[in-house]
Amino acid sequence: MLERKLSEVIRTNKSYLNALEENGITNVRELLLNFPWRYSDESEFVNVIDLQVNQQATVQGTISELFTKNTGTGKLMIKAKFSDDTGSIEVVWFNQNYLRQILKNGMKIVLTGKLKWSGSKGSFMSPKYEVPGAKAQLIHTGRLVPVYHESQRITSKWLREKIQPLLYLTQFFEDPLPSQILEKHNLMPLAEALRQVHFPESDDLLQSARHRLGFEELFMLQLKALYRKTMYQIESEGNHKIIDISPEVINEFMAVLPFKFTDAQQKSFDEICSDLTKGQPMSRLLEGDVGSGKTAVAAAALFLAVKSGYQAVIMVPTEILAKQHYKTIFKYLKDFGLNIQMLIGSLSRSVKEEVILGMKTGVVNIVVGTHAIIQENVGFKNLGIAVIDEQHRFGVNQRAVLKKFNSPHLLAMTATPIPRTLALTLYGDQDLSIIDKLPPGRQTIVTRSVPASKRQDAYSWIESEIAKGRQSFVVCPLIEESETLEVKSATAEFERLSEHIFPNLKLGLLHGKMKQVDKDDIMLRFASKELDILVATTVIEVGIDVPNATIMLIEAADRFGLAQLHQLRGRVGRGEHQSYCFLFPESSSESSRARMKAMTSHSDGFKLAEIDLELRGPGEVYGIRQSGIPDLKMASLSNHELLKLARDEAELLLKDDPYLAKYETLAYRANMSEMAVDY
Ligand code: ADP
Ligand code: MG
DSSP: TOOOOOHSSOOOOOHHHHHHTTTTTTBBBHTTTOOOOOEEEOOOBGGGOOOTTOOOOOOOOOEEEEEEEOOSSEEEEEEEEEETOOOEEEEEEETTTTTHHOTTTTTTTEEEEEEEEETTEEEEEEEEEEEEOOOOOOOSSEEEEOOOOOOSOHHHHHHHHHGGGGGGGGGGGGGOOOHHHHHTTTTTHHHHHHHHHHHHHHSHHHHHHHHHHHHHHHHHHHHHHHHHHHHHHHHTTTTTOOOOOHHHHOOOHHHOOOSOHHHHHHHHHHHHHHHHSSSSSEEEEEEOTSSSHHHHHHHHHHHHHHTTTTTEEEEEEHHHHHHHHHOOOOOHGGGGGGOEEEEEEOOOHHHHHHHHHHHHHHHHOEEESSSGGSTOOOOSSSSEEEEETHHHHTTTOOOHHHHHTSSSSSEEEEOOOOOHHHHHHHTSEEEEEEEEETTOOOOOOOOEEOOOGGGGEEEEEEHHHHHOEEEEEEEEEOOOOOOHHHHHHHHHHHIIIIIITTTTOOOOEEEETTTTHHHHHHHHHTTTTSOSSEEEGGGGGOOOOTTEEEEEEEEEEGOOOHHHHHHHHHHOOSSOOEEEEEEEOOOOOOOHHHHHHHHHOOOHHHHHHHHHHHHHHHHHHHHHHHHHOOSSSSSSSSSSHHHHHHHHHHHHHHHTTTTTTOOHHHHHHHHHOOOOOOO
């Protein structure tokens, strides 16, 4: 039934069917799953005598004295008298020719509209009308009226008329939620929820319906993610790397650490330790702002693995970062006499081969590297833990990585602060640790939004800071559609600044189309203070560490998301000197101003991520397609409670029945890769 083509069940013409098809609606199922996005509350009827001027109201009564005429300006006017028990008013419609066929004297009718007052009399101007059907059921007025996303052809009115007669087919939807969950949480059965969501009988029932559908959406997402995780854990059985986390070993590391973990670092580290002894491979995402101390925590985990006789690897998306991490890891672990190597594409062949040989024979304890690590010919003797930094940038299916290396523990890290709910939705098959506090003593970066009229002043100020020995980044506009255009504009900006603004300073240019060696060369020259200003595209976003650079100037800052701006800002403020971030917005629109204001008033990345999510929605912020953010119809990603409920229930179910053997439909859907809600 639900698969029936709409052309077979509704009477309409081809152009409507085509318009529906454009929105992905071709059969009954799809039509019934096309939910209203809001409701117009017209459920309150008033008496004619109580009508207020200019206030929307719904009245129920009879029409009489129908009268049609052409106005002087060529419009068709239909006039009538509308009466209920309390009084009468005049009703007027313009240019609604077809009403002549519908309206009859003495007809019972419901009207929704506004009373207008002109001269000495009030009239109801072009109200919505509905003639109650046989069962006196109203669908367009006099109730909570569903409002759908409309296209040129397909109006809400049209959809209401087509959907309402098909509602009885909701009984053919198979409810995927197990009955014990429905009962436990007092959730509305699916068919009922679908009916209520289209034509709610009351606000309470509507809320129950939405709650149920939202729960289901999140539950399916969580179930899918956790099912994947369970399967992975089952596959890796017998392969488990047991890691010693006894206090003596941990203290050995802590003794050489030049600082004490912050509470947030300690908590994350404890969570990691507990994973390492669970008898299953860890699958954890460590989230923390730039500089929050993730690498230090990762180093501790690497150390534990190596102490238990395993090898460890840390993978990063770029060579620059690999070099930086190599240095950092080396610094933390240098006292233990470990063999720590780097594996990146630009090494000479013989060096690479030697490192790879060492990895295979087990001589190498720790490797820091790029994609080079997952090349065909690379392998480990006994990999215990893999750390992947900025996993979303890495663009690698981590499960493939895990399989290739025989199910090591996996720790993914990201400096993109993703609010917890969203992270659980996006990376539901990973557990989550968050470092939400920076180590003590960090400076706040002074951030200003600079209007065009102050541009020159900003340049002069930068010049004076450089005269004092500081350095500056200039980030060029983000051009989403085209890297070529982006490179062009960065090059032009570099030339403009070199020739006209800072002719006496030394500038460098960095962009994504440059060869790796040239990029590295420019970075090194900037890091060694040979250059004063680095003009760059967003390639500098990830992990560059130049403590002497104290100024970050961002062109067309309003083209960037807050998370990105925050990441860019995190490139400064890494040394002893006070640092600054100048945002040059391109427009002064309200949304641009709101975002600039968020940047100037908040320094916490998680806070900014939440604001960004509110201002722009998850699709804009993280890019629906790239990030795999599900296009939720019902549930809100900020509904923490519902998400927790859904995740807990999914966990319980899988604990009891890991293969979902008892729940065929659920198993089927948990195996599917795409959207959660498809019945
Ligand atoms: P992330 O990887 O999150 O960007 P890092 O681990 O690289 O952060 O740490 C950033 C800087 O802060 C490093 O210079 C590191 O030595 C320092 N650091 C890390 N943890 C602490 C801490 N608990 N106390 C003081 N300094 C710390
Ligand atoms: Mg880092």
